[in-house]
Amino acid sequence: MIDRRLVDNFDWGILLVAVALSLIGVLTIYSATRPVLDAVQKTFFMRQLYWIALSLIIFFIVVSIDYRWFMKFANVIFLLGIILLVIVLVIGRKGMGAQRWIPLGFLSFQPSEFFKIFFIIAISRYLSFIKPEEGLGFKDLVKIIVFFLAVPVMLILKQPDLGTALILFFIFIAMILAAGIRKKIILTVVIVALVALPFAGKVMWDGLKDYQKMRIIAFIDPQADTQGVGYHINQSKITVGSGGFLGKGYMQGTQGPYRFLPENHTDFIFSIFAEEWGFAGSLVLFAMYLFIIWRGFDTAGKARDMEGCLLVLGVTFMFSLYFFINIGMTLGMVPVVGVPLPLMSYGGTALLSNFLALSMIENVRMRRFALYY
Amino acid sequence: MEKRITIALYIVMLISAVLIFRLWHLQILKGNEYKNIDEHNRLRVLSILPPRGIIYDRDNTPLVKNIPSFDISVVKEDLPKDPETLSALAALLGIKQDRISAMLDTKPVKPFEPLTLKENVAFEEVARVEARKIDFPGLQVHVVGGREYIYGHSASHVLGYLGSLTARQMRMPEYSGIPPESVIGQYGIEKVYDRELRGVAGKKVIEVDAMGRIIKVVRIQRPIKGRDIRLTIDVDLQVEAEKSLRGKVGAVVALATETGEVLALASSPTFDPNLFVRGIRAKEWKKLVRDPRKPMLNRAFQSQYPPGSTFKIITSIAALEEGLISGNTSYYCNGSLYFGRVFRCWKEAGHGNVRLHKALVESCDVYFYEVAKGLDIDILAQYSFSYGLGRPTGIELEGEARGIVPTSGWKRDTRKEKWYTGETLNTVIGQGYLSATPLQMARVMATVVNGGHLYKPYLVMQPESDVKPEGRVRIKQKNIRLIKKALSGVVKEKHGTGRLADSEIVSIGGKTGTTQVVGGMTKEKELPVKFRDHAWFIAFAPADIPRIAVAVFVEHGGHGSTDAAPIAKKIIESYYKQEFKSDTKGDS
Known part of the structure; x- marks a missing residue:
């Protein structure tokens, strides 16, 4: 069933680094949530391990299916995604002020996590279908926005999940630019954006929830309210900074277990890692993430067709965006927007979605040699 | 397409570089700063x-004794706040329930910081609370340092x-x-x-x-x-001194004549220092401060009084040393002397022919008025200063009064007037501007009887080798003998003013003093207390080789002879009973 040559072309590098990163994640979650006064270790790390196992299984299943098969059903997949987004709004479980989870018995998952991949598949398919020879025109742009972007972004904003909506938007921009767009349009968009910014900014600011506004204020001036919202940013910087060059050592970090840093095993897992492993460890971690990102772009360049190329570019953009925004957030360079660190942050759906994204890269890479096929 | 992928890669590298630079900034450049903040955190x-x-x-x-004192406090985050628990807690601590609720509502500085509910709890109550602590999560007993006097x-x-x-x-x-x-x-x-x-x-x-x-x-x-x-204090003597002052306002100072050690230093009324240890209550503080008898004032050296006739010792020494008189110099006392105005002797009938011995024993004022006529005030002041009057003794404690020794210069500076010899007449009998503290007068006594060595009185024991006299006052051995004999006479002789200090245990010498608070010859007993005379008695014992010098001062006490002398006797006897006890103990 599976071609020998496919196995030969399997890129172990991506998988090994990804598994290594997720295991480092488990170790860091373990340290961040280790008990201090209560005698029992919290089970976050165990659950994360189960999710890694599940993710690997799904990774191999998805890799074994030719990506062109997904492309064939791109529209169905996209519609399925939309339906899930509607369902979550209807029966979703609320958590932390937003309705993002669909309960599935013993676990629950966030459809918006998977939707990003469905979205990338659909856009890739559509862009390669229209094959803009001289770049995308104005009409094409409007069509794509209306067909693919507007509805999901609105549904996700309704949850509300600003972070995911923004990432969807950024992925969209990146993919349009990658596919090629007429210079005239870029110029127009930039000018219109510059002119509209003050008005749009006002509208957007008013549209933000209070907690979102607070995050932005805190980001601009963390010292303004060191006990309130600024607390998070400050504590993250303290956590990272106190690591120094070599770090405090594994299981020696204090900011997490003593609960000075909230969200320490989810969005702020990198701070805990940087506290325990220092600048040196963080550089190694960076190298691993950059390896995956580089492998993604490399694969995109080698893809046998435009569909594959755009698909890989889309997921690589997504992966990079998550990585950069999350690290920027923990280092106090980006407002706290609730974006997890790919592969390492605690959270099953996000982990699965990341492995799914990587499986797309692997999928395209394995099947890059059209000649043999 | 390839070109655009390359651009994307460059962008990724650029962003990574920015993030790594930021990481370097936080961890390397400001790493130590953040390490400090982190430690401050936890x-x-x-x-x-x-x-x-x-x-x-x-x-x-x-x-004194260090005693642990107990506070009961609660971490309010841990305490269930249902009415049953609160009323049970109120019953346990004996505090009203609404007061407990009110205390729980006041916000402590930090979460999980214990909130003190009750201070200074008795040990029995601590035991009761400890036994029931399990019913009240968050309840704690703290041990705090305390001091018992x-x-x-x-x-x-x-x-x-x-x-x-x-x-x-x-x-x-x-x-x-x-x-x-x-x-x-x-x-x-x-x-x-x-x-x-x-x-x-x-x-x-x-x-x-x-x-x-x-x-x-x-x-x-x-x-x-x-x-x-x-301390140099002898607690038994101290207690005895306070007992003899009970109900009176005054002070007692007992000094060791050969060192300056303060054996007892009592001031009455007194106060209970135990009240202050854990913060005195406002009511008690007000009571102490508003008491007209000023219990907080240390009358032994924080306030000064005219020394009255006890000062005649200094006058005698000055006159003897200056050669104005000798033991045989005699004056006639008919009860008063006219010098610009009438200066009265305390004895209206007069003392007749008086020599120095009789003048001291019977405290004849006219004798000293006669002496004063020839005694320059500034010479007298020199003697006074050298015996430690008019300046702080230098005892370790704070707030010591200096006393006043008037001189012609002093009068010029303070009153803008010249000195009149009539004022010297007042001064020689210890009245007028002159004032001294009981501690100073005890030192005068000690200095006269120890052969003229002026020691600084002290309260904290020093090695004997460190104890050296500040100096030697001017007094001839012959004159010491003369004065000591007269002072013994004060107590022993039939007409001595200090007869009530006469003891069967030990030979005591001394000098009485009665200081007029208001002029006139009204009978003392008819005056309101605040206008009554102050009573002094300064004494030493034993007469042959004196070891203890005592000053007794009773404010508005009436007469030195009747009110101060018996107190001095009691204290000296108490001292000798102890000496005797410890001596026999040492022998056996």
């Missing part, structure tokens, strides 16, 4: 208060008291490095020797989590106990 330094040095009397009898009101003016560090003291260099929750000496020996007594606080570094819960103890630095102090 490390708390608690101080361990050191045990305070003990104060002993001269025979090593402890006068074993003899209560006794020697309180000497020992002083403790109190919390005041805001002003916190800024003073001599109190730097003291934990702000410390209690320190605020009066008396406790204050003056605070540096020695207080010791050095230890430290306990603990690690806490974000909610202030203690995770572990990182480091303990043990406190160093304060140094003990041995």
Whole structure:
């Protein structure tokens, strides 16, 4: 069933680094949530391990299916995604002020996590279908926005999940630019954006929830309210900074277990890692993430067709965006927007979605040699 | 397409570079700064208060005791706030339930910080609370350092008291490095020797989590106990002195004649230093401060009074040494003397022919008026100064009064007037501008009888080798004998004014003094207390080789002979009974 040559072309590098990163994640979650006064270790790390196992299984299943098969059903997949987004709004479980989870018995998952991949598949398919020879025109742009972007972004904003909506938007921009767009349009968009910014900014600011506004204020001036919202940013910087060059050592970090840093095993897992492993460890971690990102772009360049190329570019953009925004957030360079660190942050759906994204890269890479096929 | 992928890669590298630069900035450049903040986050330094040095009397009898005192507090986050628990807690602590609720509603500085519900709890109550603690999560008993003054009101003016560090003291260099929750000496020996007594606080570094819960103890630095102090005070003598002053307003000072050791220093009325240890209640403080008899005032040296006839000792010495008189010089007393105006003798009928011996024994004023006519006030002042009057003795405690020794210069400076010889007549009998403290008068007594060595009185035991007289006053041995004999006569002789000090146990010498508060010859008993005369008696014993000098002063006490002399006798007898006891003990 599976071609020998496919196995030969399997890129172990991506998988090994990804598994290594997720295991480092488990170790860091373990340290961040280790008990201090209560005698029992919290089970976050165990659950994360189960999710890694599940993710690997799904990774191999998805890799074994030719990506062109997904492309064939791109529209169905996209519609399925939309339906899930509607369902979550209807029966979703609320958590932390937003309705993002669909309960599935013993676990629950966030459809918006998977939707990003469905979205990338659909856009890739559509862009390669229209094959803009001289770049995308104005009409094409409007069509794509209306067909693919507007509805999901609105549904996700309704949850509300600003972070995911923004990432969807950024992925969209990146993919349009990658596919090629007429210079005239870029110029127009930039000018219109510059002119509209003050008005749009006002509208957007008013549209933000209070907690979102607070995050932005805190980001601009963390010292303004060191006990309130600024607390998070400050504590993250303290956590990272106190690591120094070599770090405090594994299981020696204090900011997490003593609960000075909230969200320490989810969005702020990198701070805990940087506290325990220092600048040196963080550089190694960076190298691993950059390896995956580089492998993604490399694969995109080698893809046998435009569909594959755009698909890989889309997921690589997504992966990079998550990585950069999350690290920027923990280092106090980006407002706290609730974006997890790919592969390492605690959270099953996000982990699965990341492995799914990587499986797309692997999928395209394995099947890059059209000649043999 | 390839070109655009390359651009994307460049963008990724650029962003990575920015992030790594930021990481370097946080971890390497500002790493130490953040490490400090991080430690500040989770490390708390608690101080361990050191045990305070003990104060002993001269025979090593402890006068104070460090006693643990207990506070009951609650971590309100841990306490269930249902009405049943609260009413049970109210019953247990004996506090009204609405007061407990009110206290729980006041916000403590930090979460999980214990909130004190009741201070200074008796041990039995602590035991009761400990037994039922399990029913009240968050309830804690804290041990706090406390101090008990074993003899209560006794020697309180000497020992002083403790109190919390005041805001002003916190800024003073001599109190730097003291934990702000410390209690320190605020009066008396406790204050003056605070540096020695207080010791050095230890430290306990603990690690806490974000909610202030203690995770572990990182480091303990043990406190160093304060140094003990041995006083020169003899507590039995002190108690005896206070007993004899009971109900009166006044002071008693007993000095060892050969060293300047203060054997007893009593001031009446007195106060209970135990009230101050854990912060005195406003009501009690007001009571102390508003008491017209001023219990906080140490009358032994913080206030000054005309020394009255006790000063005749100095006048006699000055006149003898200056060659104005000899033991045989005689004047006639008919009850008064005219010198610009009439100067009266206390004895209206007069003393007849009076020589120095009789003048001292019967305290004839006219004799000294006659002496005064030829005695320059500034010469008299020189003698007074040399015997330690008109300047602080230098005893360790604070607030010492200097007394007044008038001179012609002094009068010119303060009153813008020249000195009149008539004023010298008043001065020689210890009236007029002259004033002295009981401590100064006790020292005068000691100096006269020890052969003229002026010692600085002191309260904290010193090695004998360190005790040296400040100087030697001008007095010939011959004159010492003359004065001592006369002072013995004061007590022994039939007409002596100090007959009531005569003892069967030990030979006592002394001089009475009665200081007029208002002029006139009204009968004392008919006057309101505040206009009655002050009574003095300064004494020494035994007569042959004196070892103890005593000054007794009773404010508005009436007469030196009737009111002060018996007190001096009691104290000296008590001293000798003890000496006798310890001597026989030593022999057996």
